[in-house]
Amino acid sequence: MSVAHHRDEDEISGDQFIERWYEAAARPKPNKKEFIAELGGWSGRLGECDWVRRDYGPRPAELARSYRKKALHEPEHRKVLSRLYATYVEPFSRFTGQYAAVAYEYRPIGLPDGIGQQVRILNRKVPPMVRAVVAGPRMRDIGGAIDARRDADGFLGDIAGRYGPYETVALRSYGSMLLETFSKLEDPDAEVAGPLLDRIGELSRRFGDLAEPPREPTADEKQFVRSLLDTVIATTPEVKDNPYCAEAYARATKTLLCWVVQGRGDIHAAIFYKHLEWARKDDLAATIRHANRERSLDDAALARIDSGVRVDNDAPERVRLTAAYEELVAYAEADDGSVSWEKALAMRILDEGLPASDARGSIENLVTAAWRTECPAYGASPSGAATSGPATAATYVRALLIVAAAAARASDHPETFQTATATARVAHRLEQARKLLNQLSRRTRRADPEELGR
Helix, strand or coil: CCCCCECCECCECHHHHHHHHHHHCCCCCCCHHHHHHHHHHHHHHHHCCHHHHHHHCHHHHHHHHCCCCCCECCHHHHHHHHHHHHHHHHHHHHHHHCHHHHHHCCCCCCCCCCHHHHHHCHHHHHHHHHHHHHCCCCECCECCCCCCHHHHHHHHHCHHHHHHHHHHHHHHHHHHHHHHHHHCCCCCCHHHHHHHHHHHHHHHHHHCCCCCCCCCCCHHHHHHHHHHHHHHHHHCHHHHHCCCHHHHHHHHHHHHHHHHHCCCCCCCCCHHHHHHHHHHHHHHHHHHHCCCCCCCEEHHHHHHHHCCCCCCCCCCCEECHHHHHHHHHHCCCCCCCCCCHHHHHHHHHHHHCCCCCCCHHHHHHHHHHHHHHHCCCCCCCCCCCCCCCHHHHHHHHHHHHHHHHHHHHHHHCHHHHCCHHHHHHHHHHHHHHHHHHHHCCCCCCCCCCCHHHC
């Protein structure tokens, strides 16, 4: 295929050449926006290769990487460029361009308009990130694809076998963008946080830590990032006195290395200041979680939590946390006796006396703060989690507290529940709570947060 001439025009710009190449390309092919971007991207990368300059000539290589806007009358060189496109540019572009559609299949579902539109187009940024890794330095089974002509031929000769490793690169890159989007949100509500965190958690479990670069950075890349951050700190030396400086530096290093490996063009070390704020917020969440140790939970609060167990007027004014804690310890989630992250958190709430009021938002806020603090890199599920997101985890923790509180009251104060009516109420509510716990087991990772209130 050649587009050196189009109708009787003698002059053609690089962008026009790419546009016409796309139109002439055989179907099926990636979406126009992604395919054209990849044709231009791969044309530029290949035009920089020594072997392309040697085998195709200096001028066609120059045309491949430049003169995108300027129309030139060089039909013979365009014919040579067409051979480069047919043999290498188009096949590589098809390979990386396909990952936009792959990433789109993992988009969060159910986000409100606005944030939903912002997230919906992130998949378009995935092909250039994959391209940066394909054309980047060789690291085990990825990269180095255009170091030499034999490398390019070997890659394209087994292109189907290359899909899997780069699917991981693509979806980790996509997940890192979802992670970045989520981390920029200020106190997102469950309608926004739920779909984002669920998808981030799924991608992290399947493809690895989303905050880590999709391949091992080179020594030069590490030095580049180090110099960026050192420059930022040198211009604002007062940040060295910030107690979160070291943590922010480590987090920003990981973020910037990820961006460099992905080939992003918007790399800026100002992300360091964002990480300062995020580190402070995470520390505050941890402080709240561990505060008020050995406080007891009054009977009125427990009555509000379980919102269905009603004690008689002569019930004790306070219920000892230890009784509820022991009931919770005795509750078996699985046959092997393993304890989920959610149960461990509920046990800490009872053991440390964290405020557990009936306001569902308070429980959700507490669990969300703990989830963000303890999960790796903002969003993946904490180790041992039985649920797939903080909203569902809050439902589970609340149900656990209900079971513990109601069972503790019934066992510690039998005189309160001597009547058949009171006993029936407690038994019914416990049965409801335990059914919900079963629904939220490791085998069932989603639940309706309204179920508990029925």
